Amino acid sequence: MPASEHERPTAPHKLELIGVGKEFRTKRATTQALHDINLTISDGEFVSIIGRSGCGKTTLLRALAGLLSPTEGRILVEGRSLWKDSKVDASVVSQLGVVFQDANLFPWYSVADNIALPLRLRGDDKDQRRERAHELAELVGLKGFEKSYPRELSGGMRQRVAIARALSTRPKLLLMDEPFGALDALTRERMNLELQRIALATGATVVFVTHDITEAVFLGDRVVQLTPRPGRISEIRTVGFDRPRHIDVQTGPEFGTIVRQLRHALDGQE
Numbered sequence: 001m002p003a004s005e006h007e008r009p010t011a012p013h014k015l016e017l018i019g020v021g022k023e024f025r026t027k028r029a030t031t032q033a034l035h036d037i038n039l040t041i042s043d044g045e046f047v048s049i050i051g052r053s054g055c056g057k058t059t060l061l062r063a064l065a066g067l068l069s070p071t072e073g074r075i076l077v078e079g080r081s082l083w084k085d086s087k088v089d090a091s092v093v094s095q096l097g098v099v100f101q102d103a104n105l106f107p108w109y110s111v112a113d114n115i116a117l118p119l120r121l122r123g124d125d126k127d128q129r130r131e132r133a134h135e136l137a138e139l140v141g142l143k144g145f146e147k148s149y150p151r152e153l154s155g156g157m158r159q160r161v162a163i164a165r166a167l168s169t170r171p172k173l174l175l176m177d178e179p180f181g182a183l184d185a186l187t188r189e190r191m192n193l194e195l196q197r198i199a200l201a202t203g204a205t206v207v208f209v210t211h212d213i214t215e216a217v218f219l220g221d222r223v224v225q226l227t228p229r230p231g232r233i234s235e236i237r238t239v240g241f242d243r244p245r246h247i248d249v250q251t252g253p254e255f256g257t258i259v260r261q262l263r264h265a266l267d268g269q270e
């Protein structure tokens with residue numbers, strides 16, 4: 001029997017980065033923001049990305065989100081190229097959900113209409129949109145606020161709307177760039193727990209950029225550390241705590257050791 005008949009077809013990785021690099025050229029300078037980034041992410045995995053300011057975290061996330069074309073390498077979502085000759089493949093990008101530090105809500109739309117905006121843009125009918133918006137409002141803990149407007153919400157509630165909106169199209173990948181960076185410490189802690197719950201409930205695969213090592217370790221199945229100029233992966237740390245993780249895991253010795261080691265590695269890059 002030929003060998004190929006014994007081989008099982010393997011599912012492509014959810015996300016695969018192969019030799020990804022990005023160079024910015026301006027009149028004044030050329031900056032190699034990312035160099036030779038290689039990473040594979042599995043279905044349902046939560047990957048945190050940390051690194052010092054300017055090491056290329058946002059550049060990497062923007063490249064993954066289809067907002068900025070890499071100058072080297074390939075990005076594959078479920079085996080399909082996101083970029084082809086510096087042009088983004090719209091059918092691949094439509095399978096991504098993105099959340100930034102600023103919730104970027106439309107002030108004149110209600111919570112439900114903000115959540116359902118991507119569905120409206122792709123032409124879903126009104127009943128489908130309403131049903132999905134209510135389902136997501138409940139998922140992110142905003143049941144009863146569907147008719148409220150962004151100005152009537154706290155910062156944490158606005159970020160919940162942004163997360164619900166990013167999840168509305170049932171994306172294959174959720175990309176988050178410092179989504180809780182503007183929130184106070186207590187709200188941030190609560191949002192970390194909520195995000196973990198939402199990720200577990202939806203089975204979402206998440207790439208999460210943060211400055212905060214504690215947040216990265218608490219949320220991540222793996223923590224990817226970048227070094228600056230050019231941004232490269234210096235370390236990938238697996239975090240094995242059971243889920244759902246209780247906030248008290250942060251006070252345990254093992255958690256403290258991982259955070260200290262990652263902080264020490266970042267300090268060593270000064």
Ligand SMILES: Nc1ncnc2c1ncn2[C@@H]1O[C@H](COP(=O)(O)OP(=O)(O)OP(=O)(O)O)[C@@H](O)[C@H]1O
Binds near residue numbers: 025026052057058211
């Ligand atoms: N549009 C651009 N044009 C030129 N250089 C850029 C551009 N965007 C980013 N850079 C440069 O690329 C490098 C990486 O920037 P990036 O914003 O990705 O870092 P970061 O890790 O997200 O930083 P921070 O943590 O401060 O947000 C920096 O040196 C930055 O100056």
